Amino acid sequence: MIDLHSPPGGRYENNDLAIFNEPVYQDHFVALWERIARRFRGRPAIWGYDLINEPVQNLPSPAGVPDYLGTQVRAARAIRAIDPETPIFIAAAEWDSAQGFRELEPIDIPRVIYQVHMYVPSAFTHQGVHGAWTPTAYPGRIEGEIWDKARLRSVLEPVRVFQRAYNVHIYVGEFSAIRWAPGAVDYLRDCIELFEEYDWDWSYHAYREWDGWSVEHGDDPEDRARTQEPSDRMRLLLEWFARNKK
Numbered sequence: 001m002i003d004l005h006s007p008p009g010g011r012y013e014n015n016d017l018a019i020f021n022e023p024v025y026q027d028h029f030v031a032l033w034e035r036i037a038r039r040f041r042g043r044p045a046i047w048g049y050d051l052i053n054e055p056v057q058n059l060p061s062p063a064g065v066p067d068y069l070g071t072q073v074r075a076a077r078a079i080r081a082i083d084p085e086t087p088i089f090i091a092a093a094e095w096d097s098a099q100g101f102r103e104l105e106p107i108d109i110p111r112v113i114y115q116v117h118m119y120v121p122s123a124f125t126h127q128g129v130h131g132a133w134t135p136t137a138y139p140g141r142i143e144g145e146i147w148d149k150a151r152l153r154s155v156l157e158p159v160r161v162f163q164r165a166y167n168v169h170i171y172v173g174e175f176s177a178i179r180w181a182p183g184a185v186d187y188l189r190d191c192i193e194l195f196e197e198y199d200w201d202w203s204y205h206a207y208r209e210w211d212g213w214s215v216e217h218g219d220d221p222e223d224r225a226r227t228q229e230p231s232d233r234m235r236l237l238l239e240w241f242a243r244n245k246k
Contacts, residue, residue, distance in 0.1 A: 001046070001047045001048050001049075001050055001089075001203075002036060002040065002046060002048075002049050002050060003050040003053060004029075004032065004033070004036075004050070004051065004052070004053070005053045006053075007019050007025070007029050007052060008025040008028040008029050008032070009022060009024075009025030011056070014056075014058050014059070015056040015058070016056055016057055016058050016059060017052070017055060017056065017057070017068070019052075019071055020055075020057050020061050020065065020066075020067055020068050020071055021059075021061055021062060021065060022065075023064075023065055026065065026066070026071055026074070029071070029075065030074055030075050030078050033049065033051065033075045033078060033079055034078050034079070034082060036049065037049070037078075037079045037082040037083040037086070038082055038083075040083075040086070041082060041083035041085070041086060042083075042085075046086055047087065048086055048087035048088060048089055048113060049079060049086060049087070049088050049089065050089040050091075050115070050173065051072050051075050051076065051088065051089060051090065051091065052068075052071070052072060052091050053091070053096070054091065054095040054096045054117065055068040055072075055091050055092075055093055055095075055096065056068075056093070056094065056095060057093060068093055069090075069093075069104070069105065069107070072090050072091065072107075073107050073109070076088045076090070076107065076109045076112065077109065080109060080110070084110070084111075085111065086111070087111045087112070087113050087169075088109065088111065088112050088113070089112075089113050089114075089115045089171060089173070090104075090107060090112055090113070090114050090115065091115050091173075092104045092114070092115070092116060095117065096115060096116060096117040096173070096174075097116070097117060097120075098116055098118065098120070098155055098156050098157075098158050098159045099158060100116075100158075101114075101116065101158040101159045101161070101162045102158045104162060106162075106166045106168060112168070112169075113168075113169045113170070113171050113201075114159075114162065114163075114168050114169065114170055114171070115170075115171045115172075115173045116156075116159050116170065116171075116172055116173070117172070117173055117174040117175065117205075118155075118156070118172055118174070118175035118191060119174070119175065119176065120152070120155045121142050121143065121145075121147055123136060123142050123143050124136050124137075124138050124142050124147065124177065124181055124187065125176060125177045125178060125181065125187070126178060127178060127180075127181055128178060128180060128212075128221060129178055129212065135180075135181075135182050136181070136182070137181075137182035137183045138177070138181065138182070138183040138184070138186055138187045139183065139186060139190075140183070148190075149190040149193070149194070152187075152190055152191060152194060153194055156194060156198075159198075159200075160198055163198065163200075169201075170198065170199075170200040170201070171200065171201045171202070171203075172191075172195055172200055172201070172202035172203065173203055174203065174205035174206075175188075175191050175195075175202065175204065175205060176188075176204060176205040176206070176213050178212050178213065179211070179212060179213065179214060179215070179217055179218070179219055179221075179231070179233065180212075180219045180220065180221045182219075184219070184233060185232040185233050185236055188204075188233060188236055188237075189236055192236070192240055196240075204237055211224055214226075215230075215231055215233040215234035215237060216231070216234060217231065218231055219231075
């Protein structure tokens with residue numbers, strides 16, 4: 001799956017992507033996808049084209065400039081003129097969150113898959129990522145509210161509603177919990193069971209990108225070495241991977 005993770009122009013201070021505001025960057029964005037499609041069309045190892053990672057649009061696009069969804073539609077049409085087969089991934093707004101599916105609309109382009117990322121509640125999944133933290137366990141009370149599998153189901157409900165309404169393919173492109181989060185394996189298990197119940201594809205974030213997300217490391221944030229024995233999180237993923245049909 002090819003992911004253009006940081007598009008031309010980057011992000012503004014408010015996290016909006018420049019491609020939703022400045023034609024020069026949007027034009028270059030589309031041209032890059034055309035180049036990628038020409039190079040990789042017809043290659044069976046490529047599962048799909050992931051157009052935009054975690055789009056954010058706090059302010060409206062200027063007149064005549066497509067917004068976060070229109071930008072993806074423009075790129076997707078350009079790709080389809082070159083490659084009619086390889087799936088294209090469309091991302092929801094608000095960091096590709098489940099909440100973003102409330103405003104998402106289906107697009108009339110063949111072989112499209114709609115993508116969501118799952119890091120809710122961030123006070124649990126990202127504890128210690130950005131500085132000092134107090135250990136917060138799952139399931140349990142997090143920031144004054146009870147979080148369990150039923151609560152995760154309610155968070156993902158907008159995606160489920162969208163899936164049912166339009167009979168579309170859903171892909172969870174990222175989900176995770178930082179390795180030192182108490183109950184990380186329980187959170188991952190509940191997420192995966194929900195994804196599987198809904199017949200969604202999913203990818204764990206992330207493999208050998210940073211040891212904070214690594215399932216090859218234990219739960220001690222000070223220990224940067226890989227564990228001799230598989231972590232409980234790794235065993236969970238391997239159990240699910242083993243169910244894939246060859």
